[in-house]
Amino acid sequence: MAQTNTGKFAKMLKSMLTTALIVAASVGATLFFSSKASQVSSLLESTLPEPKPVELPKPIFSPLEPFTVTLGTDRGTRILYVAITLRVDNELSRRLIAEFMPEVRDRILRTLSQQNANHIQTPQGRSELVALLDEAIERPYNPQPIGPSVNSVLFTAFVIQ
Structure with missing residues (x-):
């Protein structure tokens, strides 16, 4: 019986040593590869230039003096008071609008005065009005070959009374 206990003890000792060896090898490999990964990472960071932040273009706005127009409805007339600011693509467009301001205002007034008060109070009506104004403003101003x-x-x- 002493031999079987000794044999069991030897087997248990072997399995414990094997387990300890596997754990030690696993920990060692993990430490080795993580240190190599950090070295590679720091090497890549040191060789790559730091990215420069992308500077976005600043918006260019062209505010217009407010407009007051009389609008027709089914029951009579109503007054529209509207202030408009234009966001333009570039400085040339801003200068064109400033240079041709009387014509810009005339086109806007004509477009506004053709509207129905009940229709432009709806979201769809305002969207359509924006499209009409955009189209009117972007047409070329004589003698310019292109518009803003x-x-x-x-x-x-935007007030309707």
Whole structure:
């Protein structure tokens, strides 16, 4: 019986040593590869230039004096007071709008005065009005061959009484 206990003890000792060896090898390999990974990472970081932040272009706005027009409805007339700011693509477009401001204002007034008060109070009506104003403003101004490039027609005040 002493031999079987000794044999069992030897087997248990072998399996414990084997387990300890496997754990030690695993820990060693993990430490080795993680140190290599950090070395490679620091090497890559040191060789790559730091990316420069991308500078986004600043928006160019062209505010217009407010407009007051009389609008027709089924029951009579109503007054529209609207302030508009234009967001343009570039400095040339801003200068064109400033240079031809009387014509710009005339085109906007004509477009506004053709509207129905009930229709432009709806979201769809305002969207359609923005499209009409955008189209009117972007047409060329004589003698210029091209008109200003407008990104957005923004209502900064919109009151119907």
